[in-house]
Structure formats: C-alpha cells, structure tokens
Amino acid sequence: GESVGLHLPTLSVQEGDNSIINCAYSNSASDYFIWYKQESGKGPQFIIDIRSNMDKRQGQRVTVLLNKTVKHLSLQIAATQPGDSAVYFCAEKGGGSYQLTFGKGTKLSVIP
C-alpha cells in the first residue's frame, strides 16, 4: 500500500470480487486509525475507523483489520463495485494529537 516517488500503487479488481488494500503505519504510539476514499477532483471522504483496542471493525461492505504487532492496517471491500474506484488513504493519529498523518494512498481500479 505504500507508494514510491510519484506513482501510486494500483490495485485492479474485477467487479464483484473482494478488494484488500494495505497500509503500513509508522508510529507505534498511534491509537486511532481511519480509512478515507478520495475520488478524482474531490476531497477525502470518511469510510471507517478503528481504535487501537480493537483488531477488527466492520461496516457496510467494508472491514478494517489492525495488526499492532507489525503496524499494519488493511481495508477489505466486499463485492467491489465500479463506484468504489478511487484512491484510498489510511491515516493515523497519536493519543492527544490533533494531527492526522496520512499514508501515500492506493489507487483502486474496478474492471466492469
């Protein structure tokens, strides 16, 4: 899920399949994590969040998994749809901090 240079990693998925987007976070003191979706030309939109006292949280068609041991976060999208095509960012926040630290993003392309 991390990009190198100017090129975002891209995940291409067939419509109807499940998607898994990964994110490695950096701060072991982070206690709150969020996934955002950003469509072209728009601002980020909240998808789902998870606190560090949990390792899994489910929403509508989305699941976030948190592995604190290896500092890894993943977003699973079930039955991926064309409308899910976007760039997905993970973000982390340390306790008491106002600052969200964003990952570099993964571009999800859904093949109809």
Added chain:
Amino acid sequence: NAGVTQTPKFRVLKTGQSMTLLCAQDMNHEYMYWYRQDPGMGLRLIHYSVGEGTTAKGEVPDGYNVSRLKKQNFLLGLESAAPSQTSVYFCASSYLANSGNTIYFGEGSWLTVV
C-alpha cells in the same frame, strides 16, 4: 447546508506574489485544518485551529500563515509564493478532535506557482 467551502478553486500565481485561500464552514465546528496534497502523496497538515482566535503549526507550516478571526472561517495565506507551493490545498473542519467520521473536507483548491 454547504459544508466546507473553499475559494478559489483554481489559481495560477507568479513566484513572489501573495494570495489568500478562504475556507468557510457552516456546521459550527470548533476545529479547522489546512492540508496540502502533492502528486502521489497523502495529505500533510499545514496549520490548524482549535477554536476562534487560535492557530497552531502542523507538519509543513513554512511559507504559510493562517488566521481564524471568525469561527466559521479559516484563511490560509501565502506571502511570497514559491514553485514548491504548487499543490492542491484542502481545508477541513470537525467538531471533535479524535473522531475521523466527524472531519469534513472541502473540494480542494488547485494552486500553481510559475
């Protein structure tokens, strides 16, 4: 209810010129933020405000100033624009500091410095 509105949406500046980006929110949120987003990068926090009359530095504050004279407005100023400030700028607001689903982002302002 417009949410978070940013103006202008697009602007081209010459090096050394100054400009102000305006962010307005109509949700009575206490917290407001300015981020920049560069190609292939996540958003980076420039400055933020925890209430009317307050401002604080984020991760990349150099070359920018901000003001929060009214609760609903958060202004981002570039006193002497540089090509390195070519970016997309996003304003955001929230009524809680520690909950991602309460952070609302604007549509972005595309700034090019030539």
